Amino acid sequence: MAATGKTHENWSSRSAFILAAVGSAVGLGNMWRFPAEAGENGGGAFVLFYIFCVLLIGLPVLLSEVLIGRHGQANAPESVRRVARDSNAPEGWSILASMGVFAAFLILSFYCVVGGWVVYYIGVFISDLVQTGLAGGAFEGRAAGDIEGLLPGLFGNGGLMVGLNLGFLAVTMFFVARGVSSGIEWVAVYLMPIFFVLFLGITIYGAFTGNFGEAVAYLFTFDFSKLTGEVMLAAVGQAFFSLSLGVAGMMTYGAYANRDTNLGETSGIIAGADTMVAMLAGLAIFPIVFAAGLSASAGPGLMFQSLPIAFQAMPFGSLIGLAFFVMVFFAALTSSVSLLEAPTAYVFEKFKLARPVATLIVGLGAAALGVLSSLSFNDMAEFYPLSFIPLFAETNFFDTLDGVTAKLFMPIGAILTCIFVGWIADAKLIDDENGLDGVLHQTWRVLVRFVCPIALTIILLAGLFA
Numbered sequence: 001m002a003a004t005g006k007t008h009e010n011w012s013s014r015s016a017f018i019l020a021a022v023g024s025a026v027g028l029g030n031m032w033r034f035p036a037e038a039g040e041n042g043g044g045a046f047v048l049f050y051i052f053c054v055l056l057i058g059l060p061v062l063l064s065e066v067l068i069g070r071h072g073q074a075n076a077p078e079s080v081r082r083v084a085r086d087s088n089a090p091e092g093w094s095i096l097a098s099m100g101v102f103a104a105f106l107i108l109s110f111y112c113v114v115g116g117w118v119v120y121y122i123g124v125f126i127s128d129l130v131q132t133g134l135a136g137g138a139f140e141g142r143a144a145g146d147i148e149g150l151l152p153g154l155f156g157n158g159g160l161m162v163g164l165n166l167g168f169l170a171v172t173m174f175f176v177a178r179g180v181s182s183g184i185e186w187v188a189v190y191l192m193p194i195f196f197v198l199f200l201g202i203t204i205y206g207a208f209t210g211n212f213g214e215a216v217a218y219l220f221t222f223d224f225s226k227l228t229g230e231v232m233l234a235a236v237g238q239a240f241f242s243l244s245l246g247v248a249g250m251m252t253y254g255a256y257a258n259r260d261t262n263l264g265e266t267s268g269i270i271a272g273a274d275t276m277v278a279m280l281a282g283l284a285i286f287p288i289v290f291a292a293g294l295s296a297s298a299g300p301g302l303m304f305q306s307l308p309i310a311f312q313a314m315p316f317g318s319l320i321g322l323a324f325f326v327m328v329f330f331a332a333l334t335s336s337v338s339l340l341e342a343p344t345a346y347v348f349e350k351f352k353l354a355r356p357v358a359t360l361i362v363g364l365g366a367a368a369l370g371v372l373s374s375l376s377f378n379d380m381a382e383f384y385p386l387s388f389i390p391l392f393a394e395t396n397f398f399d400t401l402d403g404v405t406a407k408l409f410m411p412i413g414a415i416l417t418c419i420f421v422g423w424i425a426d427a428k429l430i431d432d433e434n435g436l437d438g439v440l441h442q443t444w445r446v447l448v449r450f451v452c453p454i455a456l457t458i459i460l461l462a463g464l465f466a
């Protein structure tokens, strides 16, 4: 049942697809958001529930998404429409992907704000390296409060925030405008291997120099009493965010996959790599933070404030700091590229525009929202767009977009995807695409039909109303 009307390029190989998808999954979500969320939600209980969510919910949903894309061979809403059409089901189901495309656009807008902070810290460490030289720690002779003050200092400078934000977005637009093989695939194939080398080096370094034991105990000691509805919703939201789910991104990448790619196996590799990086990121960041006697619950400040203080005490601190933020930059770029690609593919196929034109339109929209997010740290700090909803009371523009996408759009998109793939789409069509046999296939079916939609609905309601 090959779909007709193919309008786009394909990945040049299966490994290119895997690198691009892992590139999408591994990003600020692993390095910045995961340790922050784990720390804010009490460590062990959050982490173990997170792993549970990845295996039982994230992985089945991931396979469902790439499968829809591969069958449809088009932008996400059009792919859902084609699966629906080939299953004699209402084409209106494409709404689930339209919502996803919109959510990807929202995430892109604030993701590039944080991408801008990463660029700022690259600059900070380069200038530190130039000033103090290679040996010794970072920020020689500067007080901890001073180093911690770098981030609020940046936040206070609205112009710089906006500039860095738009700069990061512009780099993202450059690669998406170049297309699948010479842009998106290029960044993944060159940057992801460099990322992994740097990442392993820093993790090993952190394990030897930091307080590894305390970090392991903190991340993996399960305390049931800490597992509240809110913690569970935060963990599911983080699992989706980290695996790039519920926002049409993986559908879009699945559409560029060839017919002979085994999607079941590929999804396993993507989820495995992403989760490994999140765990190792926790095991790299927390030992360093604990060794420096800093608090685990610093939240978003953990990567940007606590870690640089810890680099101060380390041999070769400036160089390690620079390597760390360059690595995070690479990971963030391969993710922002996928966030931009989902809406761009939709706009250029739907309105029959040239790819660069569509990239520009979507990019300008993300720039406008990005400016509001950047300013929510300074001039617009008191603007709470959804203050009438208790969950988002006193939440600024940036945090509102983060919360709404991870806690509403992603779980709702995933629930609809499961119902669509599990109950609406033609079973034969699904079987032909998923690359699973026997017990694995049966397990996946049960997860998608029953476990995922029910568990997600309960967690969503518990998190919102409990």
Ligand code: PHE
Residues within 6 Å of the ligand: 024, 025, 026, 027, 028, 029, 030, 104, 107, 240, 241, 242, 243, 244, 245, 247, 249, 335, 336, 338, 339
């Ligand atoms: N998964 C990416 C990260 O962890 C973020 C992302 C979310 C990318 C949704 C694409 C779609 O940083």
